[in-house]
Amino acid sequence: MGSWRKAFMLLVSLAICITCLSGRFYQVTETETGWTTGLRQSINATVDVAGSAVGEGTYYRYTDMNFDDVCARERVAASNGTLDTSESIHVVATPVDSVEITLVKYPGTQIYKITVNETWPVVMASRRSIDYIGKGISDRDFFGNNLDYVGASHLYVQDLKKERVSFLELKNAWFEGVLDNETKTIISDRFMPAKTTDYRLRSRFKGHAVLEYRQAALDRTTAKESVESYWGSFAIDRRVTMESSGRNVTEMEAIWLPCCSYGENTTLQEADPEASEEVATNEQP
Amino acid sequence: MNSRKLYFILLLLGYMCAPALSQSSPAIEFTEAEKEGGVEVLARITDADADLVSATFYVLEEETLDVLWTEHRIIQGGDATLTFFWPRQSWRATNGTEYVQPVLVVNTIDMPPKEAPYLVYSAPCIMELIPGEQGTTMLAYFDNDGIFHSLTDLSGNSFYKSNELLTATSPEASYGNYIRNNITLIVGVTTLSFLKLNLEEGLSPLPALILDRSPIHHYTLRQERVSAESVPYILEVEADDASGNRSRKLSKNPA
Numbered sequence: 001m002g003s004w005r006k007a008f009m010l011l012v013s014l015a016i017c018i019t020c021l022s023g024r025f026y027q028v029t030e031t032e033t034g035w036t037t038g039l040r041q042s043i044n045a046t047v048d049v050a051g052s053a054v055g056e057g058t059y060y061r062y063t064d065m066n067f068d069d070v071c072a073r074e075r076v077a078a079s080n081g082t083l084d085t086s087e088s089i090h091v092v093a094t095p096v097d098s099v100e101i102t103l104v105k106y107p108g109t110q111i112y113k114i115t116v117n118e119t120w121p122v123v124m125a126s127r128r129s130i131d132y133i134g135k136g137i138s139d140r141d142f143f144g145n146n147l148d149y150v151g152a153s154h155l156y157v158q159d160l161k162k163e164r165v166s167f168l169e170l171k172n173a174w175f176e177g178v179l180d181n182e183t184k185t186i187i188s189d190r191f192m193p194a195k196t197t198d199y200r201l202r203s204r205f206k207g208h209a210v211l212e213y214r215q216a217a218l219d220r221t222t223a224k225e226s227v228e229s230y231w232g233s234f235a236i237d238r239r240v241t242m243e244s245s246g247r248n249v250t251e252m253e254a255i256w257l258p259c260c261s262y263g264e265n266t267t268l269q270e271a272d273p274e275a276s277e278e279v280a281t282n283e284q285p
Numbered sequence: 286m287n288s289r290k291l292y293f294i295l296l297l298l299g300y301m302c303a304p305a306l307s308q309s310s311p312a313i314e315f316t317e318a319e320k321e322g323g324v325e326v327l328a329r330i331t332d333a334d335a336d337l338v339s340a341t342f343y344v345l346e347e348e349t350l351d352v353l354w355t356e357h358r359i360i361q362g363g364d365a366t367l368t369f370f371w372p373r374q375s376w377r378a379t380n381g382t383e384y385v386q387p388v389l390v391v392n393t394i395d396m397p398p399k400e401a402p403y404l405v406y407s408a409p410c411i412m413e414l415i416p417g418e419q420g421t422t423m424l425a426y427f428d429n430d431g432i433f434h435s436l437t438d439l440s441g442n443s444f445y446k447s448n449e450l451l452t453a454t455s456p457e458a459s460y461g462n463y464i465r466n467n468i469t470l471i472v473g474v475t476t477l478s479f480l481k482l483n484l485e486e487g488l489s490p491l492p493a494l495i496l497d498r499s500p501i502h503h504y505t506l507r508q509e510r511v512s513a514e515s516v517p518y519i520l521e522v523e524a525d526d527a528s529g530n531r532s533r534k535l536s537k538n539p540a
Contacts, residue, residue: 054461054501056448082448084464084499131472131499161498 024095028116028175033186035114035177042068042095042120052086059083059137067093070122070170070195073142073151081134088127095120110182116175124168132160136207143168143199147191147216150199150240157207167198174247190218194246204235215242309333311524313534323372328522335363336527342369343482346387347517350484350539354513355391360524369522374510378408378479378494381505385491388479390508393426403434403450406508411478411490412436412444414469425477425506433506436470436477445470447503464500473497477506484521484539 025041047065061076070093097119104113130139137160142151145168154160171194178188201211214225230236315328330340337360344354353375358367377386390408393401404426411420423444426435436445445468448460476493483489498505520536 052461052465054464054499056501082499082501084501131502133498133502133505 026099028101028114030112030114030177030179032181032184033177033179035179035186035189037116037175040068040099040118040120040173042093042122044095045091045093047089047091049087049089052084054084056080056082059085059132065089065091065124067091067122067124068095068118068120068170068173069144069146070124070168071142071144072124072126072166072168073140073144074128075140076130076137078132078137078139079135081132081137083134084129084131086129089124090126091122091124093120093122110180111187112179112181114175114177114179117172118174119172120170121172122168122170125166127163127165129163130160131162132157134158141166143197145195145197145242146170146173146193147220148195148197148214148242148244150197150213150242152201152203152212152236153210154203154205155208155210157205157209160203160205160207162201162203162205164202165200167196169196171195172246176247189220191216191220192218192247193244195242195244197240197242199240200238202235202237206233207231209234209236211236211238213240213242215244310530310532311337311526313522313524313532315520315522315534315536317520317536320370323370324518324520326369326371326520326522328367328369330360330365330367330522330524332363332524332526332530334526334528334530337362337365338525338527340365340367340525341391341523342367342371343521343523344371344375344513345484345519345521345535345539346375346513347519347539350486350519351387352389352482352484353387353516353518355389355482357391357394359394371518371520372510373512373514373516375513375516376408377509377511378477378491379505379507379509380494380496381498381507383492383494384509385479385494386511387481388491388508389482389488390427399453400435400450403428403447403453405429406431408508409480409488411480412470413476413478413493414471415474416476416493420478423477425479427508431508431510433503433508444468445500445504448501460501468500470496470500470504472499472504 024043025039027037027039029036058080059076059078061074063072063074065072100117102115137157138155139160139162140153141164142149143166154162173193176190177186180187209230210227212227215223217223311330311332313328313330315326318325326342330337340358340360342356343352345351346353354371356369375386376388376390377384378388388408390406393404393407396404406427408425410423410425412423413420421438423436423438425433428434434447434450437443451458451460451463473495475496478490478493480488481491496504496506519539521533523531523533525531
């Protein structure tokens with residue numbers, strides 16, 4: 001009975017967090033341990049930007065986009081000079097599928113496993129070229145994709161020719177937390193999005209440039225990262241491609257899951273805790 | 286077609302003596318004198334037919350017979366006294382990362398006043414819009430600082446104008462629209478091969494330079510003057526008359 005009550009309390013805490021959120025964003029938090037998915041938000045949208053500019057003078061640019069942690073940021077500030085720039089951006093975000101939340105209790109323990117299966121696909125493809133000669137330009141771009149990122153900064157450059165092509169894709173995301181509700185600890189916290197980050201940079205400059213990227217591991221720690229710094233006159237031609245296939249059902253899970261995942265997926269509102277002590281699923285409207 | 290282009294066509298046709306259509310060819314006499322910063326040449330050109338058209342001054346590198354410096358003048362009548370000056374320099378072309386030399390560069394004449402500041406020098410070249418395709422003979426124009434401002438074919442069709450030149454000739458025009466609608470040169474692809482002129486071999490193309498920066502930056506194509514201070518040289522003065530006679534005189538015979 002005690003374990004049932006704890007499971008019920010856990011469900012209640014989850015329910016509070018979920019029901020206060022609307023359709024295109026959510027955050028699942030387990031209040032006892034503090035485990036959380038973080039705020040996830042997206043919109044059903046397409047973005048298309050294309051164009052070019054040629055001229056003489058000063059230039060400033062601010063770009064910020066974020067669709068379910070698939071994000072792009074650009075900052076450009078150019079002092080007096082001649083500039084030729086062109087770009088195209090294409091974004092499609094379709095967070096139409098339900099978010100499925102599953103809670104499983106390990107038999108005989110106070111250990112729970114929460115999984116959140118989110119299928120909110122995002123594709124962000126962009127390219128930009130800039131050709132500047134003048135008193136100075138600082139050009140920074142940053143592309144993040146669910147804990148992975150890549151970007152380049154060209155700072156205080158007087159002569160810059162840069163071509164950048166990027167492609168970011170998020171197919172789905174899988175959160176998985178194993179929590180000990182007795183000791184109020186997080187035993188395991190895994191984040192497994194299926195994502196691709198592809199970044200191609202070709203630049204030629206006189207000044208300072210920094211190129212950096214990071215790829216996250218399943219436990220959110222850093223699997224790989226790199227920072228390159230250049231001072232002087234350089235031609236850079238780099239391509240960074242990072243892919244994660246997302247959730248990969250291990251042999252252990254494959255064996256364990258069938259035994260415990262009995263019952264049909266039901267919405268949280270329909271779930272009857274008494275009918276199913278160990279399994280509850282949620283479909284986000 | 287102006288006299289400048291006509292001159293280049295004649296030049297490209299062979300840098301050779303034109304057939305004599307009238308009785309007499311122009312006679313040339315000249316002297317040279319060392320001056321501060323260069324060599325001054327005083328030339329007298331006479332023509333019995335009194336139909337002189339132009340005179341051209343060349344400086345040749347003695348060892349290779351490549352043309353280092355050129356100056357072109359329009360003359361008329363049957364007697365002309367001209368002063369040429371060679372600042373002991375030659376020309377090289379660069380696209381910002383590579384350069385070629387010695388490039389045949391000639392001063393322009395008879396340009397419209399609004400355009401003249403941007404078309405001070407011209408250089409014949411061969412354009413390949415896409416490398417490997419058939420080349421087109423062009424004239425590239427540069428200002429007094431060697432900045433690239435115009436590219437036209439021998440029929441006068443414009444392939445590129447700089448922002449400054451377009452503003453001077455069409456103040457209301459948008460350079461962005463001009464680039465989008467009028468320029469066919471492809472940044473990073475199109476090449477220009479400038480020419481060198483040799484007394485014995487005539488014209489020959491130098492290695493191609495890729496236009497790899499924006500038109501707003503003049504493709505970073507420039508003609509630069511490089512010192513030829515210690516280069517042994519031969520001076521040459523050439524004169525043409527309206528009958529197609531051409532005469533030349535060298536300061537000394539090549540070895």
